Structures are given as structure tokens and as C-alpha cells.
Amino acid sequence: MSEDTVTKPPHAHPSVRTYLAIAAILTGITVVEVAMFYIPAISATAALAPVLLVLSAAKFALVVMFFMHLKPDSKIFTIIFTAPLLLAGLMILALMTLLGAWWLG
Amino acid sequence: MTTTALAHHTSTGQDTRKIAFWTFIGSECMLFGTLIATYLSYEGKSVTGPTPQEILNIPVTSVSTFVLLMSSLAMVLALTAVVRGDKLQTRLWLTATVGFGTMFLAFQYYEFNSFVAEGLTISTNLFGSTFFVLTGCHGLHVLIGVIWLTTLLILSWRDQLGPEKAMNVEIAGLYWHFVDVVWIVIFTVVYLIQRGPVA
């Protein structure tokens, strides 16, 4: 166990305080999402789906950027991850279109 | 000597296992992307019931969603504890992660059982097939994660999870958080956004 075992930290990871804040935001967004589902004035409108999707994307981004450290980490990881993520998103839209999903009328 | 793999020269200065693992996660995006695409493309096309509106249990699933979120929090706290060399907190937070993960699986077990009791099986209709395969695949990932994290917990009890093993924990964490974000998507597109007006 010499000195060099303590390799440089894999970039400065966020602090515990940041993690707790992120978790609080995630919880908050989840509460809002579920509330929207139950408030008829909102859930009956056409805005429900897009707003829920945006909120879900925000949660997704927060976890990936902070809990999975994509933000402070090397860009390599961001590229390796976002390219197939984007591809998967486009694939979902394309298949829904080609197979006539109800979302797209 | 203990960190030969890490100390090795690498072209990017990044850990090779971490690069491979992110590649794996990218691959998983396509796996779940295909499952979600199929679910959405088939949504509302079942010729018989039960339908999602009749059967999906939002209150219970909201709780299980929260549980999985908390497990992600516990996971990052476990990682910081490992990096600090804080054995007590490492064990505490790993136990919490495993515990929350197991709770999520218990919720899913309950959900699947109640659906079957209400007449929705994997072969009942398109909804049953696409729903069970999508969420079942996710559940399988959670199960693998629980086994993986339990292994790390045992290592920690044996004092074999010091700061020099932080990368092992970080990679397990990447897996765990990814499983969490997949659920974030599933919760929204399967549970909250349903076909037709919600009564």
C-alpha cells in the first residue's frame, strides 16, 4: 500500500450536499408528476403528455449528470452515452410513426 | 501494486473498465429503447381488456418509484463513503441501497401478482405482453443490481472495499443509476401518460 495507491480522484465528484439537493429536486418533480396525473384540470388537457415528458427528461438528466457524474467527468463518457441514447430516442419516434401509434394521431 | 490496473498507462487517462461500462450502458439504451418503442407503438391496440386505465396502480407505483430514487441517493452516498474510506457509512449506505432495491422488487412482485389476479397475464392481450416484458426486463436488471451490490456489501464487511476499490463501486453505481433512469422513463410513459382520457 504505497503512496501511489491513492490515484487521483476520478475528477471532482459533487459533494454530499449536492447529492442531497438533487435527490430533493427529484422527489419534488416526482410529486408534481403524480399530482398532475390526479388533478383533472390538468390531466384532461393536451398539455399533460408533453409536460410530463419534459419533467421526466429533467429527472433523467439530473441523475445522469450528477449521480452518474457525466457533468464533471471526461467528455468521452458523454459521447459514448448520448450517441446511442439519441439513436434510441429517434428509433422510438420512427417506429411509433411507422407502426401508427396513437400518440401521433 | 494493488492498483496496477488503474495505474496502467491509458490513452485517455480514463479507466478502461469505465469506458467499457459506459459503452455497455449505451447498448442498454437501445435495448430498453426497443422495448419502449414496442410498448408505445402497441399502446391502445389491444382487442381485449384489461386496459392500462383499469389496472395500473398509480399510488403504489409512485411509492415504488420514490423508493428507487432513494436507492440512487443511497448509492451515491455509499460511493462517497468508499472514497473517504469511511467503512461504517459505506456499509450503511450500501445496505440502504440493497434494501431499497429489494423493496422495489417486492413492490413489483406485488404488482405482477395483483395484475394476474385481475386477469392480466403476459398472454392476455398486447398490453399484457408489452407491459410484462418491458417492466420484467427492468425488474431483472434491478435483481442483478441487487446481487451485485450485495457482493460489494459483503466485501465491505470483510474490509475488502477500501478507497482503492472506489472504481468498482463507481461502476456498480453507474449500473444502478442507469436502472433508475430507465424507470424514470417507464414511470412516465407507461404509468402516467395513458391512452385516452383518465377518468
Add this chain to the structure above:
Amino acid sequence: MGAPAATAGSVAGAHGAADARSGVWGWITTTDHKRIGILYGVTAFFFFLLGGLEALLIRLQLARADNTLIGAETFNQLFTMHGTTMVFLAIMPMSAAFFNFIIPLQIGARDVAFPRLNAFSYWVFLLGGLFLNSSFLFGAAPDGGWFGYANLTSIQYSPGMNISFWALGLQILGIASLAAAFNFIATIINMRAPGMKLMRLPVFTWMSFITQLIVVAAFPVITVALVFLMFDRMFGTTFFSVAAGGDVLLWQHLFWLFGHPEVYILILPAMGMVSEVLPTFSRKPLFGYPVIVYSGMLIGVIGWAVWSHHMFATGMGPIADSYFSSVTMLIAIPTGVKIFNWIATMWGGQIRLATPMLFAVAFIILFTIGGISGVMHASPPTDLQQTDTYFVVAHIHYVLFGGAIMGIFSGIYYWWPKVFGRLLDERLGKWHFWLVFIGMNVTFFPMHLIGLLGMPRRVYTYGPELGLEQMNLVSTVGALLLGFSMLIMVYNFWWSSKHGEIAQNNPWGAATLEWAMSSPPPVYNFSVIPEVRSRLPLWTVGGVTEIPDVPPEPVHVPGGSYWPVVAAVGILVFFIGALVQSLWLAVGGVLVLVVSVFKWAFEPFEM
């Protein structure tokens, strides 16, 4: 990572190192990328000959009208297994043989990033191939075509084990491909020697890298589709059940979402190989290296946006048809750019027509023909006339035989001396080349006409009134010629092992790093990790630091492991359990897999 005293590794240079590497056990437990490469090559070549034999039987049946040599059922099994074998068990793993052997040498690494994962990939591939082919023993070889369209594959229309063998076999092979892809991506990103920047990577490594990226994204799609198919067959799910509201086109979409990128998985490595051979035998650097690299990337990206051109006949409507048609034609641009670059590489060079070069030049010619017929059926109205006829069969064989196989053969002749330390015989090589070149054109060119005249593919016989008997006979004669040419190739392999000229480090005078060391390379590859200062290290003065013949200090070489094999067996047992619908067998397989993964993770294994 483990305690140094407990490693199973060995120190190369010492004589004791040879013990752990000798004998059958040494090969089974090997984690040396060079040995795994040889295992891949031998296995894939065997499957290639098997797939060729299946093709010969098909051609013999079609040699005459109303032939009765083979019944319809056997014919279905033969064309299904021919396609499946050539794609998944021959071309892909033959490329994998080169990935394994050549990439670490080209980038200046001692091995791949994860040597045991690499061994695992090979064993899963081997067992998957055996699983698939064992179906012949039960008279239940897959018979639904290599793209297995729903709902022909449903339990209702295919009640036997045939389709299950196919779906489960492909699933096993997918695991092997994915594991290898993660490994090679990590290797190429992170294991390059100092100075080996991305834009100094040899083009073969570049194209292989793009190939692996495509594998990572494409295989999950087919994995899910195959799960749907098997669940429909085993558990009565409704994914492809029209009665339940399902859509049989879902299968076609998912299959071709995978299947079209798969075409690039097959061709890009071959493009990489000829991009190494052409400059070497023209004594000129590759023309427009960056453009070739970017074209490869562009092909890899656009390849994702064209899959439905396989489905024009399903009636997707004018918007989808127009979109997929125009994007398909767009792909011709980066492909054409590459072709011009290869030609420009030869232009004004000191061309030496050795066997690898002959195959590389033939690759350009034949692949261009296949590319042009591809652009023809990129147009929906034309495609409707050509789809499911022999015209498409001609196209795919110009691309995959004229392209992929010619490229791989070029690679075999080119790198053979590096791998085995002896050159192949040039005279036999040239005989082989000309017979393949002529045989290939005699076999497949008439199929263009046969198809345009209306003969459908996958039908086991035809009437004399079609007037296609002569052309079919010509095609069959060509196939026999091709079969014969392979015998010459195998004889050449054998001859070389006895009498082949001993290869020097760099018998062709090539520019890339793998030629800087002895042939075959020592177990540790590089005595010291070199520093690279040029894209053409061996053609540039001071392009690479000196690599001494003898390591200045002992080089640690990781020891073998048998857990990858055990894990692969666990996977096989699981899938056999799924095939015979035995829960206990499936659970047993998973247990073996889990145990071996843990043993693997905790065994001392030093990199």
C-alpha cells in the same frame, strides 16, 4: 489487481512460460488475443466451408428444371442455414479473427483491454455455432429464411424446433458479438501506444472501431425482437399475433433496424483490410486518409436511417417510401468517395500484383457492381420488380462475396505470414484468385438476369417453361468452380505450413506497426511499448521508437483462465433449457453462469 505472489501469470522470456501455454488445455484457457484470433479464424473458416457446402447443394438442386435432388423442406433448411451461417458464423467471426490478432498489434498494445472477456466471446460464439448447427442432427434445421419473417415463424405455422433453434442460436451469438464489441471499443479508445493518436490509427483499426460501435447499438434491437419471437412461441405472448391486434411488420422493422446496420458490420472490416493492402502494394500512402475515415463514420451513421428499404413491398405509403429511398441513395456518396480514394491510391503507384493485391482490386470492382445494383433497388418502383427475386440474391452476393469475402481473402493472404510466420505460395494463391474471381462472376452474374426474368428466390424448383434452365446451369457450374477454388486455398494453407517461405518481420514492406515485430509476434507482442510519431510508422524516418528483439526487462503476460469457458457453457445450458423447455436445465445454466462470473471476478489475474 490481486496480490502479486498469487498470480497465475507468467513472465515471458523465461522458459517456464511455455508450460502454461502448451497443449489443448493451453488453448482452452488461453487469454492471448493472438491465439483467440487464430481460434476465431479456424472456426469461422470451418463454418464458411460448411455454409459453402449448403450453397452447393442449393445450386445442384437448381441446376435443372423440375429437379428432385432435394425436397422442398430440405431446401428451406439449406437456404436458411446458408444465409445464417455465412452472416453470423463465417463473415462476422472471420472479421473477428482479424480484430483479435491485428488490432492490438496495430495500436501498439500487449493485449486487448479484457483478455478473459475476449476468450469468453470466442467460446460463446463457438458454442452458439454448434448449437445452431446441431439442429441438423435432429432434422430440425431452421427453415424460415435468414430474416425469419413473422408470422411464418409463429408456433402455429412452424410448430417444430426449427425456428427455436434459429432464434435461440442467434441470441447466443449476439452475446458473443456484444461482449467482443465492448472489449474492442475500450481497447481502441484506451490501449493505444503513446503517440498513436486517433487520426494515426491504421484504417483497418478505424473501420473495425466503427463496426464495433454499430454492433453495440444494433444487437440489442435483434435481441429484443428474438425475445418477442421466443415469448410468442413459448409463453403465448401476442407480439406478432394479428388476431390480438399485433402487427407482423413489427418484426420486419426490428429485424431490419438491426439487419441493415448488420450489412455494414459485414462490409466495413473488409473495407478496412483493403485499405491496408492497397497502399502497401502500391507503395503509396492511402489517398485521402481522413476522408476515408469520415466516410466510414458517415456510412455507420446513415446506415441507421435506411432500414425500411428492405420493406418497400409491404406498402408503407409514399412518404415513408420516399424518405427511405432517398436516404438509401445518399449512402452511395460516402461509399463512392471510398471507391475513388482506393483508385486514387493505386494511381501512379508502383503496383505489385501479389495475391493480396489481386483480391483487393477485385474487391473494388465487384463491390462497385454490387453497390450499383443496390442503388437500383433503392428506388421503390424498381424494387417492387426485383424484391424476392434472384436479382436481390445477385446483389447481396456481389456485396457480401465480391465485397466482404474478397476483402477477407485479401486480408488472409496479407496477414498470413504475420500470424503463422510463413508465406502462402504465390502461384497457388494466384490460381485461387482467378478461380474465385471467375467462379464468383459465373455464379452470381446470371442471377441478375434470372431475377429480372422473374424467378423468385427461395423456391426449391422451377418449370422448364420459364426458359431459365441454361442460366441456372451456368450459375451452378460457377458454384462448383468456387467450391473447387476453396480446395486450392486449403491446400495452400497446408503447403505453407510445410514448405512456405519463412516470413521476415515485414515481408510486404508495409507501413503499420504490426510489421515491426517478428512473424509470428512474441507472446508479449512488443518488447517495449513503442512511441509512435507518424501515421505510417515504418515508412517514416523516426516514425516509431526502436523495438528491441529481446525485452530489456521481463514482460509480464497474464496467465490463462478457464472461467470464460465455464461461463460460456452456462449460457449454452441455459439456452438448451429454453429449447427443450426445461426449467431445471435453464436454472442450472444460470447457476453455472453466476458461479463462473463470480469466480472470474475474484480470481487473481494480472494485466
